[in-house]
Amino acid sequence: MRIAIFHLAFCAMALFAAPASAEQPPAGTYLTSCQDVRMVAGWLNATCQDRSGRWVQATTVPSWCASGNDIANEDGRLVCKSGGVGAAPSTGAFGAERPPAGSYMATCRDIRVSAGWLKATCQDSRGRWVDATTATSWCGPGRDIANNDGRLTCR
Template sequence: MGARGMIAWICAVLAANAVAPASAQNVPAGTYLWSCRDVSLAGGTLTAICSAPGGVWVAARLEDYPFCVGDISNRNGGLFCMRASSVLGVETPAARAATRLPPAGSYMGSCRDIRIDDGWLTATCVDHAGRWVETRMAANWCALWGKDIANIDGQFSCR
């Protein structure tokens, strides 16, 4: 084998044993790739080392990344995305744990028996006549619009 053949063989061996870049490891696309390194996947969790304010690099993780809708970004060293659970009402394992507590809102002052059932906010709220009426809505509905959950005449409303 001549010198050119040997160089070609060495390059082929090195290329075959090289570590693939993040994009070749089937990591999800997103703007986080511009400011994060050492990206890896473990089950439904995306981990990376991301730049943070002050020029430091910090460990970041994003659970249930397959449920992200749109861009995955680096925000001050943390991985963030819009969840399918907040856009489409799809419940993810991480969202399930977070939705056990009812969302805050002005309704809490005039409703009782407040609970979350399968992603639905349910309560008994007082109406204009002083009667207690059961009402229900998707627990994340008002949050999608950045609005308060209010009790309007015994019914949940976004305002």
């Protein structure tokens, strides 16, 4: 009986223990004016300086930024910029078709919306990254878009 309880407690601790370095923050010019940078469930969180020198909280989802673009600190906000320093903000990921919120964001990357279709690369139960797609209109208000073994589903 004691061994079973110990085994159960050990399994529960292993389930909830996550490696500290599981998600590494992406490179970007924001690193020169931000501190306390960390990744949490797909979100980049940092404390960044604004124009007046104050330190403010800033967040973004790096996968919303197209590959090859820079994540920059713009007056205390984390923004995606095409090219390098001084370039204009990217229009794709932050434009009219912003990805809808949902629990899928914790286990998916390269998230984008195109012509009403939510597209992402999501982890399946084996840890592989697979392409997933669903129509944004299929999941009504108050419902969650989730990653179900590498498939985008509505629940």
